[in-house]
Amino acid sequence: MKKRPTIYDVAERAGVSKSLVSLVLRDSPRVSDAKREAVLEAVTALNYTPSRLAAGLAGTRTRSVGVIIDDFSNLWFVEALAGLRTALAEGGYALSVADASLNAHLGIDPIEAFRALRVDGIVLAGEASAPAVARSGVPAVVLGVRDLGAELAELPVIASDEAAGGRLATMHLAVQGHRDIACVSAPGASAARRERGYCDAIAELGLTPTVVRAPDTGEAAAREVAAELLARAESAQAPRPTAVFAVNDPMAVGVIGAARELGIAVPGDLSVVGYDDSPIAAYGLVSLTSVSGDPRELGEAAGQVLIAKLEGGATQIASRSFTPRLVARGSVAAY
Amino acid sequence: MKKRPTIYDVAERAGVSKSLVSLVLRDSPRVSDAKREAVLEAVTALNYTPSRLAAGLAGTRTRSVGVIIDDFSNLWFVEALAGLRTALAEGGYALSVADASLNAHLGIDPIEAFRALRVDGIVLAGEASAPAVARSGVPAVVLGVRDLGAELAELPVIASDEAAGGRLATMHLAVQGHRDIACVSAPGASAARRERGYCDAIAELGLTPTVVRAPDTGEAAAREVAAELLARAESAQAPRPTAVFAVNDPMAVGVIGAARELGIAVPGDLSVVGYDDSPIAAYGLVSLTSVSGDPRELGEAAGQVLIAKLEGGATQIASRSFTPRLVARGSVAAY
Known part of the structure; x- marks a missing residue:
């Protein structure tokens, strides 16, 4: 060593x-x-x-920890913060949060702002700041993000197994009798892992994969590609899917919206599964079956690892992978 | 002086x-x-x-500004931050954000964490920390929150006129021919102001007010009280409202969900207006007409006022009130 x-x-x-x-x-x-x-x-x-x-x-020493996320409007981090708090309470560390765009007006990366504030440690929960965090030398742990490249290979990663989550969603639909299961995917590493889980499950089941990729991860883009996908039956080029796995919840809501516009009942004529179990999935109007990566549990584990680094000076800490679970609601029916 | x-x-x-x-x-x-x-x-x-x-x-001097909000899951602040950034870019100030619960594990108010980090100024965009900010002596501006009490009476307040917003929503429904307009309200100062705007408009129109208050500001609570309100027609105790103004967007989605469960079409049989123009309002499945308080504009104004305090040492700065606007979508029909 x-x-x-x-x-x-x-x-x-x-x-x-x-x-x-x-x-x-x-x-x-x-x-x-x-x-x-x-x-x-x-x-x-x-x-x-x-x-x-x-x-x-x-x-x-300021006994404070900075959390860097990509985007405040992704509510995943709110639950992750709750878990971090639980872990950091022991060490008495205060928390600050910054997203990638928070200090974009200064042309500086959030890590620079946190360095100026003399934080003791960093929780990196977004992709954008990875290279800057690697250069900074501030003790860090990676939360919920994988495959950040060689620069960060030495940092412990606490993340959910998103390929397993995509597989879980697909198997759930197959068990309900569905055979024409499509995947509405998006750009980005996270979507790619969820999509890979879908493809693995489809191959394992001996079915034919149908992947359509929206130009971004938002509801509107998903609604548009889903409308095209669902209208295909008209032209009889391919069988209309009876089930869709969307790689996040807003995109799943887009799929449901497109189905509704076309007079396709959910879940009667189309079953839909989302991902992230965000607050909107539990709304009565939506009632979306979704995959949960348990961000609170992840946050707590990441906080414990960071404390081990800060307090014990530990340098070699193993990464940990968590298995997601399915949260069943009203958007899936047997075929 | x-x-x-x-x-x-x-x-x-x-x-x-x-x-x-x-x-x-x-x-x-x-x-x-x-x-x-x-x-x-x-x-x-x-x-x-x-x-x-x-x-x-x-x-x-750290050339940094702390933003205190009540709750990260209220996306209003994401837009307000964008406006703050525009204003603070000039002075080269970095931003940090904390919500009321971020450092609850230490039993300290966010203002204490920001003081430890030596921020130059504070943007107070939540109610919970008001007394602590008043005591702290850190230069501050209040964003989007009113009536914080005598302690903070000397701080400039940059806020949207929420009573005007409630009035605007109600008048929009009345202009469409609705006469039985109910308000689904909630606890809290913000909901109270929006509800007051509704009541003022109803009185002005010579109509009868119907206010039902959910136990909290969430979707589920609103869905429950709306289901009761809409089922009233069965017992013929009161005419069923043909339109509902809900004091925030998740609550409006709850009202739409309750209507759907009862087989009441939106907007065919029931028109619904929400408040805040949150991302969910633009979702195809929801397509909600909503009131926008333009948080980006507010954020920019608050940043300018804070810079005036920090750079110019200004002590007497006037508060500013902004008038909200209506964003029309597909949840309102003529009666």
């Missing part, structure tokens, strides 16, 4: 004194730009992270 | 030196609990706010 780099290693590489490194880590204004740059270059190159003790002595 | 208190006034009242006050304001650990308490008591009593210059000299 490689020896953990110390502040002396950073000082040597940067050609400065240990106390100057300490000043840079505290964001002191009393440092020239050239020296600051040399120190930060050395911190990155050596992958240096201040130990808890050293940070404590240098007065840089 | 009262003279603005200085750091010397605080030091004199607390019985300590000016530099000790400065240490406390920088959250230095090198201060005894007793002295820290005395200084914070004096800061509160004198309503002391460090001037920009003094703060700059003391090294306490």
